Amino acid sequence: MTSAIEVADLVVHRGARPVLHGLSCTIPEGSVTGLLGPSGSGKTTLMRAIVGVQVVRSGTVTVLGRPAGDAKLRKEIGYLTQAPSVYADLTVRENARYFAALYGLGQAEADAAVRDVGLAEAASQLVGNLSGGQRSRASLACAVVSKPKVLILDEPTVGQDPVLRDELWAQFRGLAESGSTLVVSSHVMDEANRCDRLLLIREGLLIADDTPAAVKASAGTDDLDQAFLTLIRRQGTGVPAPRATGETSEVPS
């Protein structure tokens, strides 16, 4: 399989602090890669570097054979920011149609994207009047509307109910099957299990880069939650005491 994204020795400082310290990884084309790690570990920062909006100190990020942020990549990449970034004073439909237009797409594609995220009923509502979960789906619709070759989704399912989460993941899977490469950050282990590969980041270092099954095997457990804790604790210091397994499906932070 060819790689869609290659990150080599990436060093990123934010503010005065180093956030990523020489991170390297390869993401295969047509796959769904889960990006996991405690809060503040650098997931969003890595995604920003892949999209090409992050100032990097050293190292390279290559997307579809071009340096990240290259003008030619802008047609091929979709980015869902962690905080919804849509116009609160436009309706859902107007937002989707505007972002579709930026890719030269028409109203039909925009309306389909709105339907796909389950907002058909709310399409003519102002985004400012939506619930939190609806608002992040409106933002998601604007990211997937162009069906880009590379889709970077920062916590796309936060605040969604299990039924919707399932539908959204089916949609991500469909996009990957049609050849798109997806990178999805999440705190939910049930979602990590649906990924082809997992990248586990802790304090700006990659501590696992494998399939969910292999990650579980290397930690010697069947439970991804538990595997996660094991791998993070194996890495050493400063990790808060783990909660009992089964009690939560969140990554400790």
Add this chain to the structure above:
Amino acid sequence: MILLHTTGRILRQLRHDRRTVAMLVAVPTLLLTLLYFMYDSQPGVFDHIALIMLGVFPFIIMFLITSIAMLRERTTGTLERLLTTPLRKTDLLFGYGLAFGLAAAVQAGFASALAYLLLDLDTQGAAGYVVMIAVANAVLGMALGLLASAFAKTEFQAVQFMPVLAVPQLLLCGLFVPRDLMAGWLQAISDVLPLTYAVEALQEVGAHAEPTGTMWRDFGIVAGAVVVALVAAAGTLRRRTP
């Protein structure tokens, strides 16, 4: 194409904000009416002041609206997202220019119609030139607003750039003290402020039946200032941020 879609998007945002649209039209007309009654007993003074106000209102209002709109783009993350799409920086900047230029034309049209038809404003030159200069001023305010938004982190800061950028220009443009009566250094400052030329152009329309060379030169200077401000604003749109 992206430019026109962006213009449409900005106008749609404006349309959803009915109160802002109403105020855009109502505020200048109400203030002009106030001036009319203030100078009731001093014939000629209203003509002088109202003419300049027709050019100054759009400048101030578009400056405020644009700096807040652009600050929102920055703080809500839509700007960062836009810059990851095929949109070019010029699409965004000229999109704002077209959208708010159009809004300013409507505003100046209403204000001029009121001033000429109901408040008996009298100028030697045609009202069309007044509207043209008013729109140029609005676009100048918009361009400076786009630029100012880069230096504001909050809306509180953004609105305070208005007095910083607009009030000195108003004080020194010749409205309060004729420019040739100012101290030399004040005149020198006044010489480099674009609003000075906008006001001079309006005064030319007030005093001459046909557009004068000075009016066209001043109009050109305002247009040049718009381009400079837009280029500077483009420089503040960074695709990569720390």
